[in-house]
Amino acid sequence: MGMGLHGGFGNSRGSRLIKKSAKKGKLSSIKASYTRDSLIRELDGHTNTSTELAKRIRIGDIHINVLGDDLFERYTGSDKDTLAVAIGKNLYLRRSSASIVSDMVHEGKHALDYISGINTNEIQTWPGEIRAYKAEREFQIKTKRPVDFINENDLLVHVWKNYKREV
Numbered sequence: 001m002g003m004g005l006h007g008g009f010g011n012s013r014g015s016r017l018i019k020k021s022a023k024k025g026k027l028s029s030i031k032a033s034y035t036r037d038s039l040i041r042e043l044d045g046h047t048n049t050s051t052e053l054a055k056r057i058r059i060g061d062i063h064i065n066v067l068g069d070d071l072f073e074r075y076t077g078s079d080k081d082t083l084a085v086a087i088g089k090n091l092y093l094r095r096s097s098a099s100i101v102s103d104m105v106h107e108g109k110h111a112l113d114y115i116s117g118i119n120t121n122e123i124q125t126w127p128g129e130i131r132a133y134k135a136e137r138e139f140q141i142k143t144k145r146p147v148d149f150i151n152e153n154d155l156l157v158h159v160w161k162n163y164k165r166e167v
Contacts, residue, residue: 034066034095039064039100042104043057043105047138049135050105050108050135056115061089061115062091063091066093066095072093086107086110086111088111092107099148102136102148105135105139106132106135109135113131126163133155133159134155137155
């Protein structure tokens with residue numbers, strides 16, 4: 001069951017964004033329950049990005065949708081390794097993700113970029129992914145969560161290997 005679906009993406013541009021900006025990772029066997037307010041509290045006050053994201057969710061500029069595995073895969077067209085997707089101002093999060101709050105920061109950075117008027121081609125290629133992964137890593141460090149990348153060089157290598165340089 002989701003937290004609400006705010007808009008869709010029936011065009012090819014949205015589908016292309018999913019395939020290029022989706023975050024991959026590990027799933028958890030724990031079935032956690034999340035509310036909009038609990039997720040906002042998890043974000044607020046830790047980093048500039050997470051705090052801005054919490055504010056934008058609170059005022060309705062960015063929408064979060066936490067979906068079960070089947071619905072997440074059907075709705076986003078993603079594979080089983082994809083944890084989260086940003087489509088414009090909408091964040092789609094896989095409920096079973098072991099890192100759902102960090103995923104929100106990563107995809108939320110894409111949504112903040114979108115709101116700021118950054119071109120979607122930039123958001124879904126190296127520059128946008130580097131910004132998103134850096135924001136996520138900073139949040140992980142500040143909140144003492146498991147860190148995906150030991151250092152910034154590892155982060156950059158990951159982006160260079162897994163995302164397109166340009167569209």
